[in-house]
Amino acid sequence: MAFNAIFRKPKNELEKGGRPPSKRVESDIEMAQTCPNCGTANPISELWETLYVCKCGHCFRLTARQRISYLTDERSFNELYADIESKNPISFPGYPEKLEQMRKTARESEAVICGTASIANEKCALFVMEPYFMMGSMGAAVGEKITLLFEYATENAMPLIGCTVSGGARMQEGIISLMQMAKTSGAAKRHSDAGNLYITLLTDPTTGGVTASFAMQGDILIAEPGAIIGFAGARVVEQTVRKKLPAGFQKAEVMLEHGFLDMIVERKDQRQIISQLLKMHSPPKNTTLPSPSQS
């Protein structure tokens, strides 16, 4: 049955919580990351210089902290709501142990990091999802942190930048996780109705309940090259329709063609584009429209 299979795609990631970042952290010297696209072994020590982008253009997955580090001005990030952590709202067996394990391996307390920062001196609120924490899945803690951030940004009339990477809703929190889609959407709508800018940076993969809520609700949607962006997992779709999927299915490039993204921006240019967009939406200092030419 079609629906049964919806969550099959993130199976491994959810189960394992994604690849642990230990390779990157522990041994900087001889380790290399092999590009799944072109096979090049990229020495870890050199990867930061290219922002973890292989010369073929493949974007390696980043931790939330790495993303914050290249997007924002040095020492400008001020973390908020770091003490909000997942509980076990429906007493799902094994979930507290899973969380404990994730906190150790991902070295984060939850699957999203929130705060304020400046990007080329433009102040903004910022959330960045953490792929190494249960594949950025959204439970009550993620929903609450993002909701609080939208409320903070609304109160302070601040633009908000959201970087998404997620397998979707967090199954272990059952219906409570589904409700986070509603909660975050409500907060994002209030922020929007108050005339504030919300930019989403969609990174690989952005799927499920996150796509079907705040990831798609930005005023401007930017995607990273090659990112998978979709609702249902590709494997689930394949099993449902029993057809081979078209080339580039759910890839950012195809999503752009279908009209669901504003642009695709390489990592090295993201900071500049976002800061320019922020500038264009900041309150006018003194309006300097060119005066009409006089004859």
Next chain:
Amino acid sequence: MTSAYERVIAARSKDRMTGQDYINGLFTDFIELHGDKRFADDPAIIGGLAYLGNTPMTVLATEKGRDTKSRIKRNFGTPNPEGYRKSLRLMKQAEKFRRPVICIIDTAGAFCGIGAEERGQGQAIAENLSEMMTLKTPILSILIGEGGSGGALALAIADEVWMLENAVYSVISPEGCANILWRDAERAPEAAKYLKLTAKDAMSLGVVERIIKENGKDPSELQTKLAGEISKWYETISHLSPDELIAARYERFRRIG
């Protein structure tokens, strides 16, 4: 006591009344309105206008179909993006004419198809969540069978959400959950228990306001009672100003989790 999985089976039963049955039973003078006015008409969601008593309302219902032919036509009640866009169009229309919106939900979830993805299934659901949050007219959602994940939630951003006694509401099907946890869909009954997907669970988690008893009632008795409850609900909520309505709706979801 009925187990969680028995509720799932009951919710999926082919003998259960479908969305169309509820439209016919609860309302009078139903006029169906088709299409999202952008791309297509999605037969998995039926929408239109009808009277409840003497109040015109906008009615939306997912429809699974009754026999093989109609089930195929209705895509087994799993909507494409056009279904959600049609529902939003009709909700906006309801807002304009100050009609309440009644959503009747019975779906395994949004359709997982190639076209559905290419035409923005995620975007369509996201837009419903966003727009329904601030729709300036009362919304009531009633889960009559399966409440499958985001595909159901896209019609359940409401001032109140009710569930029939044997309806279920879940972020994932028990089979899908069992598959992820143990790679064994056969263990769905166990997963069903863990997911807390019954009406009683949803009520105790603060996700729904009311459970509609159905045991021992014949369909017409159930519908008469339900119609009466909808009338009563509307009488109470219609006194609220749009701002009060939207503020309360925000709080309804804000407090969860």
